[in-house]
Amino acid sequence: MFQNPExxxxxxxxxxxxxxxxxxxxxxxxxQVEHALIALAPLAGVAVLSVLLHIPLLxxxxxxxxxxxxxxxxxxxxxxxxxRRGYVVRDKDIVFRSGVIWQSVTAIPYNRIQHVxxxxxxxxxxxxxxxxxxxxxxxxxxxxxxxxxxxxxxxQLRIYILGKVGVSIETA
Amino acid sequence: xxxxxxxxxxxxxxxxxxxxxxxxxxxxxxxAWQSFAPIAxxxxxxxxxIMDRLMIGAVVALILVIVASVLRYWFFRFRIxxxxxxxxxxxxxxxxLDIKFDRIQGINVEQNIVYRYLDLVTxxxxxxxxxxxxxxxxxxxxxxxxxxxxxIGRPLGRACAVDSTENIADSEPLLTLxxxxxxxxxxxxxxxxxxxxxxxxxLDRLGDEADTVISRAINSATxxxxxxxxxxxxxxxxAIGIGVILSFALVSIAxxxxxxxxxxxxxxxxxxxxxxxxxxxxxxxxxLGKIQTLRLRQGIILRGFARxxxxxxxARSSHKNDSSKxxxxxxxxxxxATSLRRRFLQQEGRGLVQIPTSSHFNAISKYSMxxxxxxxxxxxxxxxxxxxxIEGDLATLLFLLWIPMSLLHIFKTWQHAGFHFTxxxxxxxxxxxxxxxxxxxxxxxxxxxxxxxxxxxxKGLATLRVYMASGSVRIPYIEHELALQLRDVILYKVESSQxxxx
Numbered sequence: 262m263f264q265n266p267e268x269x270x271x272x273x274x275x276x277x278x279x280x281x282x283x284x285x286x287x288x289x290x291x292x293q294v295e296h297a298l299i300a301l302a303p304l305a306g307v308a309v310l311s312v313l314l315h316i317p318l319l320x321x322x323x324x325x326x327x328x329x330x331x332x333x334x335x336x337x338x339x340x341x342x343x344x345r346r347g348y349v350v351r352d353k354d355i356v357f358r359s360g361v362i363w364q365s366v367t368a369i370p371y372n373r374i375q376h377v378x379x380x381x382x383x384x385x386x387x388x389x390x391x392x393x394x395x396x397x398x399x400x401x402x403x404x405x406x407x408x409x410x411x412x413x414x415x416x417q418l419r420i421y422i423l424g425k426v427g428v429s430i431e432t433a
Numbered sequence: 434x435x436x437x438x439x440x441x442x443x444x445x446x447x448x449x450x451x452x453x454x455x456x457x458x459x460x461x462x463x464x465a466w467q468s469f470a471p472i473a474x475x476x477x478x479x480x481x482x483i484m485d486r487l488m489i490g491a492v493v494a495l496i497l498v499i500v501a502s503v504l505r506y507w508f509f510r511f512r513i514x515x516x517x518x519x520x521x522x523x524x525x526x527x528x529x530l531d532i533k534f535d536r537i538q539g540i541n542v543e544q545n546i547v548y549r550y551l552d553l554v555t556x557x558x559x560x561x562x563x564x565x566x567x568x569x570x571x572x573x574x575x576x577x578x579x580x581x582x583x584x585i586g587r588p589l590g591r592a593c594a595v596d597s598t599e600n601i602a603d604s605e606p607l608l609t610l611x612x613x614x615x616x617x618x619x620x621x622x623x624x625x626x627x628x629x630x631x632x633x634x635x636l637d638r639l640g641d642e643a644d645t646v647i648s649r650a651i652n653s654a655t656x657x658x659x660x661x662x663x664x665x666x667x668x669x670x671x672a673i674g675i676g677v678i679l680s681f682a683l684v685s686i687a688x689x690x691x692x693x694x695x696x697x698x699x700x701x702x703x704x705x706x707x708x709x710x711x712x713x714x715x716x717x718x719x720x721l722g723k724i725q726t727l728r729l730r731q732g733i734i735l736r737g738f739a740r741x742x743x744x745x746x747x748a749r750s751s752h753k754n755d756s757s758k759x760x761x762x763x764x765x766x767x768x769x770a771t772s773l774r775r776r777f778l779q780q781e782g783r784g785l786v787q788i789p790t791s792s793h794f795n796a797i798s799k800y801s802m803x804x805x806x807x808x809x810x811x812x813x814x815x816x817x818x819x820x821x822x823i824e825g826d827l828a829t830l831l832f833l834l835w836i837p838m839s840l841l842h843i844f845k846t847w848q849h850a851g852f853h854f855t856x857x858x859x860x861x862x863x864x865x866x867x868x869x870x871x872x873x874x875x876x877x878x879x880x881x882x883x884x885x886x887x888x889x890x891x892k893g894l895a896t897l898r899v900y901m902a903s904g905s906v907r908i909p910y911i912e913h914e915l916a917l918q919l920r921d922v923i924l925y926k927v928e929s930s931q932x933x934x935x
Contacts, residue, residue, distance in 0.1 A: 273921045353928040365884030368920065370927045373879045373934070397879040398748050398902035398935070399725075405880065 276356060276366070281347035284390075288409030291388040292339035300332035348407055350418065353425075355395070357407055369405050371425035373397045379415045391415035395422065442510045442521075445572045449509065451547060452555055452571030453502035461498075511570055513581065518558065520568050530568050532558055534585045538723050538747055538935075542578055542716035549714065554578050559719075559747075582718075607776075608762065608769060610696040610709070618693060618763045619686030621734040621742070693763055700776060705745070705760060719760040721777055723747040723935055725877055725903035729770055729787050732867035740764045743773060748902035748935050774872065781874050784855040789868035794851035794860075800892050801910035802847050809839035852908045854919065857926070859899075861906050871906050873899065875926035877934040883916045899923065902935065 307328040311321045346359045354370040374395050381391040385408075392408040393415045410418065504524045512519045518537075520530040539559035548554060556570040556578050570578075610618075696709030706718045728744045735741060745760040765773065767788055774787050786793045813835040820829040842865055851862040858874040880900040889895055895916040896909040908916075 273918075273925050275917065275921055354924055360884070363884060363886050364890070365882050367880060367882040368924055369880045370924060372930075373927060397900065399879055399900060399904065 274351075276349075276368075279349045279356065281349055281358065283347055284343060284407075284409035285388070285411040285414070287388040288390050289339050289343045291384060291390055291409070292343060293336050295384060296336045296339060297332075300335050303328045304332060343409065346409070350421070355405075355418075355422065357405055367405055369395055369397060371422060374422060374426050377419050377422050377426070379419050381412065385412075393418055442512045444510060445506070445570060446551075446553055446574075447506065447572075448548065448551065448553055449572035450499075450502045450506045451545070452569070453505040453509075454498065457498050457502055509571075513584070518568060518570075518581075520570070532568055537585055539718045539720065540578075540582050540585060541718060542714075544575075544710075544714040544716070546712045548572065552576075554716075556581065606697040606699050607773065608696075608698040608765065610693055610764065612690075614696075614764050615689045615693060616686055617735070617738050617740055618689035620682055621732055621738070621740075621764075622685040622688070689763070696763070698762060705777070707760070707762065717760060719745060719747060721779075722933065724760075724777055725873070725901045725935075726906065727774060727777055727787070727872045729789070729870045730867070731789065731864075731869075735764070736867060738764075740766060741770050743770055745777065746901075746903035749904070778858070778872065778874060781857040781876075782872065783857075785858050785860055785872050786853060787860055787870045787872050789849070789851075789862050789864070789870050791853075793853045794862055795853060795911075797847070797850045797852070797908070798892070798894050798910040798912075799847065800888060800894060801850070802843050803888065805843045806840065809843065810836055850909070852911065856922075859908075859919070861908050873901055873906060875923045876930035876932060877901060878923050878927050879934075881920045881923050883913075883920055885913065889913070 307324050310316065311324065316324070342359075342361050345361055345364070346357075348358070349356045353372075354368050356366060356368045358364070358366045375398055376396050378394040378396070379391050380394065385391055389412050390409050391412040392406060393410055394404055394406045396404045501524070505522065508522055508524050510521045516535075517531055517533045520528075520532075522528050522530075537558050541557045541559060543555045543557070544553070545555075552575045553572045554575050556573060558568045691711045691713075692715070693709045694711040696707065699706045699708075700721075703721045704718050705721060706716065708714060708716045724745045725748055726746045728746065730742045730744070731740070741764070743762040743765050747760070762773070771788065774782060774785070778785065813832050817829055817832040820826075820832070846863075846865045849862060849864040849868055853860050853862075857876070858872060860870055860872045862868060862870045878899050879902055882898045882900070883895050884898065885895045889910065893913050894910050895913040896907060897911060897916040897919055898905055898907045
């Protein structure tokens with residue numbers, strides 16, 4: 262195990278009892294709307310196929326069943342996935358968890374953040390949510406995206422994190 | 434050496450035309466299709482026979498390129514101010530480039546054979562920003578480049594007790610490479626292996642054919658004279674195959690000479706510097722503090738030579754996966770690799786072992802093999818079952834050969850995977866037939882992720898992924914507890930570190 266001369270391992274702040282913050286309560290519905298819109302495409306495709314081509318009844322029913330089944334799973338998926346996402350704002354870093362089957366927990370220390378961005382799509386604005394993106398050095402996958410924050414929360418976080426970044430930046 | 438005087442706009446030597454010519458040719462080669470379309474149009478439009486048209490086309494293109502290079506030279510100005518390099522260039526589209534000294538990560542120098550006679554060099558600046566904007570100063574006097582390097586290097590210089598009067602030329606090189614090393618570099622070039630791999634099925638078939646021919650020859654030994662011609666043909670094939678491999682190896686060795694001839698490595702204060710090259714001399718430098726990860730690579734061939742390739746990576750730009758920000762030492766021995774690692778990572782790197790055969794490495798969980806094994810056993814079996822039921826041909830059973838091959842591959846990959854850590858950094862080992870090890874310091878980490886698949890959750894395992902400014906390092910299938918502890922230590926180091934990470 263570690264022999265840490267400065268601080269004992271047991272004394273290191275762990276993440277066992279973090280109070281995970283949930284995303285905005287309306288975000289589930291916002292995602293469901295988006296997924297419903299996306300799911301319309303295969304449904305429309307099946308509709309066109311069944312009208313234009315003369316497919317036997319059995320196949321048509323099967324196709325419809327498949328498309329509808331996919332749409333139902335796809336539209337209800339946010340109900341499962343969104344509650345499993347969460348974040349914790351700590352003094353020195355921000356922690357984000359996500360994933361239903363493959364679960365991951367990511368931590369970004371404030372003193373490695375290069376810049377912070379908030380953005381929202383028209384759909385986001387409808388539900389009053391926003392996306393917060395934190396960029397660190399190193400390109401691909403070097404940034405953390407937290408979507409589904411309340412618009413106000415995202416803005417507060419942006420300002421809070423920027424302040425932290427400013428404080429901890431070393432004058433090179 | 435007089436420092437470059439600030440404030441005046443200067444033009445480079447007219448020989449910079451050569452640089453622009455080379456650049457233009459490279460651009461043309463890169464965008465061949467677009468470049469040749471207008472020329473083709475010109476050719477079709479003009480009258481005369483094909484050869485004449487081609488000649489005219491080539492001459493016109495050459496003249497255009499030369500005129501463009503002269504114009505580019507003519508409009509190229511640069512200026513060194515107190516804290517930045519300013520470059521103005523462009524004939525039609527003007528480009529203004531201001532590079533602050535503190536954004537410059539390294540100054541690299543290249544000297545082609547013409548410049549060498551005239552003591553000129555091409556300076557390129559390595560910046561942390563987008564790689565497209567990187568500046569070049571073509572054909573400037575070498576002394577100017579040295580002075581510039583000193584001017585830029587000083588404010589960057591970290592705390593290191595080194596005599597400023599010490600010249601690189603005087604300091605003892607850490608490494609010099611001779612002709613034997615060139616052969617090692619050339620032979621270990623992965624492209625040679627690739628060609629071998631491509632040719633091997635062909636060689637196998639030749640071998641099979643040789644078998645049948647030989648058995649036939651034995652059967653009809655009495656007709657030896659008649660068969661002789663056929664038997665003679667097979668060695669010819671084999672000879673051609675070997676000849677192709679040999680010539681690729683030779684080309685690759687020649688390439689090694691071109692790039693690394695007379696290679697020397699110096700540590701000048703905290704700046705690492707390498708020089709080498711037969712026709713064009715490349716001089717690459719990197720500040721030790723900028724190293725994000727230190728990599729050792731040993732493929733099968735280098736393993737045979739008991740040598741390693743060492744690469745120091747610095748922060749890369751966010752858009753491209755460019756390798757131009759790597760500092761590569763093409764061949765080092767184990768002892769040298771160890772001593773270089775000590776020098777590069779200094780105090781913080783103590784205790785870190787990067788030599789892959791070291792007993793310090795911990796294995797990752799055997800469960801990492803489960804899913805690859807399932808996939809590589811079940812899918813070939815399924816494919817074989819389906820094709821056999823359709824075709825009924827016993828030859829489809831050959832698909833099953835995939836299974837032992839992939840099992841060997843998976844086992845070797847697990848065997849070569851490993852990791853090892855200290856209070857300040859960790860080393861990850863990977864590879865299948867060769868080895869790769871990556872060493873990093875916790876305090877330079879950008880972000881950490883611990884993730885778990887359903888299998889990992891059941892077995893109490895996790896995958897730790899550490900993002901550096903030079904890319905990410907993944908340690909899969911380690912104890913969940915340990916992954917969490919490592920993550921907490923890394924976060925603690927990052928958050929309490931007062932040192933700059935870049």
